[in-house]
Structures are given as C-alpha cells and as structure tokens.
Amino acid sequence: MSDTRAIGIFDSGVGGMTVVHEVFKKLPREDVVYFGDTARVPYGTKSPRVVQLFALQDVCFLLKQNVKVLVAACHTVSSVALEPLIQHFHLPILGVVEPGINAALKATRNNRIGVIGTRATILSETYEKKLKEKREGVTVISQPCPLFVPFAEEGWIEGEVITKVARTYLGPLQRQKIDTLILGCTHYPLLKSVIQHVVGEGVTIVDSAEEIASLLKTRLKVLGMENTEERTPHHQFFVSDIPHQFKEVGERFLGKPLTSVTRVDLESIQLENEEEMCRFSCGFR
C-alpha cells in the first residue's frame, strides 16, 4: 500500500525551509505541506508556555491538511513542546533534537560536545539532558547565540561583523575543547561556513536538517507509510504572514525559487471550539 498523504513540516518562520530542502533531496516522491508562523516569529526568545501554545496551533492547522506525519523543524518547539504534542496526538511527530543528538554521539571522539541554539532551547537543557541520558560521561557545553537568527534573516552571513559575533559566542566552546558542535537552531546552517571558520576544521558540525530528513525516511519505511507511486510531488507552503523580503529570505533558506505561498489568517488556526482547545491544551498548562 502506498500512502500518498503529505508530510507536514512546521517552524516558527522560514527557517524550517532548510529542513524542507533536505526532505526534497532524500524523499523526492513525497508531498510536503509546510507551515511557517511568520506572524509570530521568533519563538526562541519566548517562554515555554507561549511556545507550546503556538506549536499547538501550528499542529492543528497541519492536521486539517490531512498529513500522515508531522515534523517540528523548529529546535525551540522540539526542545520545549514536543513531549506534550506527542502525548496529545495520534500520528507520528518527529523533532529535530533527537537526530542531531544521535549524529553528534556518533561523531565525537573526545566526548566533548558543544550545542548552540536560541535562549529558549539552551535554557530548556533538552540537548544536555538527552545527550547525558544516551551516554554517561559525555561533557556538554551549551551556548545561546540569540543574535545569529537576525543575522541569518538579514543575510549578514559572512564578513567582519558576523565573524566577531561568532567569535564572542563560540570562544567559550573552543576553550572547552569540543570536537563536535550541534547547530541547535534551524537558522544556523546558513551561518555554517563562518561557524566552521571560527571553531576550526577539527570540529565536526552537526546539521540537524540533514539528520531529520534521514530519520524521517527510515521512519516512514518502518511504519509502511511511504509513497511508492511514481509521480511528480505536489508541495504547499503556508505562512501566517508574508512580510517584505519574504521571498528573498525564503529562497535563501530553501535554496531554490519559492513559487506559491499562501497566507493563512491567524484566527483560522484556532481550534474549532473552546472545548476542543481546552482538551488538547490541558497538557500544556
């Protein structure tokens, strides 16, 4: 049996397009429905409670698009909201934290792993806890890099200023002699070359976008949910706002032209009625 339903991917904004890009490469037959909450981006500076509420609304929108599996392309959502989402919904929901952790544990030789991300992701300590759960004795050095997101969105991804910002943030990780660095934010792959330059060639950089696409491929196979039909896939992109520069930023993230994007009214993302909202969200309060 071939499952022709789409893969649902969501993010706080356009950053998740880096994940879409990898899914297109590794799963070329699958349809993708993307939702980016561009009206409320960024999530990484907000509290867990608000991120959980927003993630719930994002998921509800994608469920109405009849998706077979959900991918939280946002590290902040994956860090602070994934567990309650998995508990409340019956379809498979994958986050970007787990595959990055597995890749980092495979790559490290000295068991000293660095993690960079938004303030919300780092303060949640999700990466640190999960790395230590999987391997006792691993040393995790975490660093929030809040200015990386606006720099990536503005396209200031090379040159003196971003290099100095990167040196400020990454200096402490270098001094702790990490040999592996997890990019714990969907925006950071855009800054990969400046990050690699600053930490040096001896450090392996783990790009979670590549890892989640591989995991998704395996999972669909195991669950018998692949689309095996030969056909041209149909992709849909939804966002909660189409601001100035959206096309430019979106294409920078996706790595190819962005043709059709539909704006969704924030109000329509609400659940159908208050009772339903309450039932789904009780686990979040």
Next chain:
Amino acid sequence: MSDTRAIGIFDSGVGGMTVVHEVFKKLPREDVVYFGDTARVPYGTKSPRVVQLFALQDVCFLLKQNVKVLVAACHTVSSVALEPLIQHFHLPILGVVEPGINAALKATRNNRIGVIGTRATILSETYEKKLKEKREGVTVISQPCPLFVPFAEEGWIEGEVITKVARTYLGPLQRQKIDTLILGCTHYPLLKSVIQHVVGEGVTIVDSAEEIASLLKTRLKVLGMENTEERTPHHQFFVSDIPHQFKEVGERFLGKPLTSVTRVDLESIQLENEEEMCRFSCGFR
C-alpha cells in the same frame, strides 16, 4: 473636573517602556496602564496587515482597562496602523511619529533630515510623506536598521561590534549631510550614544519618547482630561509573554526597577464576539 482614568500605552514589546519612562517624568500624577505584546514581538519585520490586526487587539485589551487616552508607543504601529485605529475608536489616540516630525522640523537648519527605523516603518514612507507635507523642500533620507532591535534587546549597546553595525547603516545618511536624525523606533534610544558617536556631534538626534510625553501633556490639558488630584499614581504593566530575561530587559528600558507585571492570555485579547471583531476590523482589511 479631574479625570482620574489611566493613560493606556502599548507597544510590540518592552521597547515602549522608554515612553513610559518619559511619561512618568512629565506627568507624575497620571496612572499608566501598559500593554506589551511580548508574545508576538517584533512587529517591525511583519506586514502592515498583520501589524494592524495585532494593534487592534492591543487597543481592545487596553479599552477594557477603562483608559482615557491611548498612546501607540510603537513606531511601526504609528506608521502603518494609526489612521484606521483613530477612525474606529472614539477616544484620543496618539502615535510617536507626529511629535518626532515636529521636533525634527524645529531642529533642522539645512532641511536635510535622516530617519532610521524598522523595515516596516521605513517601507511605509510615513515619516517621509508627513515631513514633506509639513514642509516643502525638505530632503528626507531614510534607512531601515533591522539589527538595532536585537542588539538593543541583547544589551550589546556599546563596543566594537555595534559600532561597526551602526557605521554600516548610518554611513549613507552621513554622506547625504543630514543635520537631524529621527530615532524612528522605540528601541533606538538605548543605542543613542553609539548612534551619536557614529553620526557626529553636529547632528541633532530626535528622541520621540521625550516628544510624545510633551505632546500628551499638552493634549490632556487642552481636552480637560488631566488628573489634578494630589495622590500617588497607580501603574499596571501587562504583557502577552514573560520570557527569560524579561525583567532585565524591561528594567533596562524603563530605567528603574520593574515591580509587578501581569501576563495576559493572548486569547483573552480577542474581541468579545466575531461580529464585534468584524465591525472593528473591516477598516483594516
């Protein structure tokens, strides 16, 4: 008659605290109710339509607090959403654009005025149009400075990196020989010293927070809406999210300790019923 009702001040986040700070100084007897939409900050990178919708919800929340006058402390709201708000509500609504413009026209000697702000504010061309309406022959040079907001929020307000960022943004304004510069974003007063350093002492910097407080004082007097009772004022601060670092950032903006802050559920900011929402928002679509 003394009007003891509070002044309502709203902003996309904590930036509007710079306005609250000036209102405390110039109107020490007045109560203030503040609302900061910290769950959806920033507004300056979003489309006019979404900013208008969010501003409508902010205003509706403050109206329920029985305020006598509203101040949009956010330049993005003042640039793209003030007119429809004024048309739809019956109480006085003041924005931060007008008083900044008046101060700049008073200050300039060569009629060459610079304006810096978020991308949404600058692309709206509100400052440029209004300056030219008030004085033919004035030359306006505008520059969006999108990285200034995250730098101000992160507290990177001095040193080599922010100075380089400021030089990149402000260089074109200097080459155009402006003698007056309007800080068209509530966050920018925090960067005033680095901005002054980069543009030079010969350029007069207009801080709209000071100007709006003076205008508000005059307006309340003219309308007979001052509070003339001798008493200790009672202030209330509401936000849609209380993220990590909120207290630190809020106090940096307010310039004094931030005691009590109440988080408001985003859902409760909605208007009471759909019909009401529709009626108010029809002018925004």
